[in-house]
Amino acid sequence: MSSIQIIVGSMLGGTEYVAEACEETLKELDHHVDIHLKPDLQNVINNTFPTNNEQNNSDNLTKNPLWIVCTSTHGAGDYPDNIKQFVSDLSNCDQDLSTVSFLTIGIGDSSYDTFCKAAMDLSKLLISMGCNELTPIKTFDMSEDIDPEDLAQQWISTNIDLL
Secondary structure, three states: OOEEEEEEEOOOOHHHHHHHHHHHHHHHOOOEEEEEOOOOHHHHHHHHOOOHHHHHHOOOHHHOOEEEEEEEOEOOOEOOHHHHHHHHHHHOOOOOOOOOEEEEEEEEOOOOOOOOHHHHHHHHHHHHOOOEEOOOOEEEEOOOOOOHHHHHHHHHHHOHHHO
8 A cells, every 4th residue: 555645737627537537546456545636745745754643653654655746738838727836846845855756647638739748847847856757657638538537547557566
């Protein structure tokens, strides 16, 4: 069992559905999951690295902390409004995040030249902060993928050995 933080960047809500589908699959696989629909870096960090009393009660869930970033891209390659502050705070974070592993799911439309740019940029930022990317970014193309929620659940189930 792992403790997993799902960090969501969404403008119109579609990415939230994908993140919630991932959460559902992970819980069915007996993982502890916190989903952050309005991500706040300090809250994510507190859930990732609980205090000693909380850690003793959580059966050491934080030995291999995992973040799943699930974000769309807005406008000309921009981050969705709800995740902008998280990204800014992360850019200025001085906490050691080298024990954090992560997966990135990008939601976008390939007819735009900025297809999944926010997800790619956030993935690069996490790597620059010392985090370990477990697998290359997974993208879903809203112009082709009929059911990204189902595809995300299949992807999580297929890659469960990475967790």
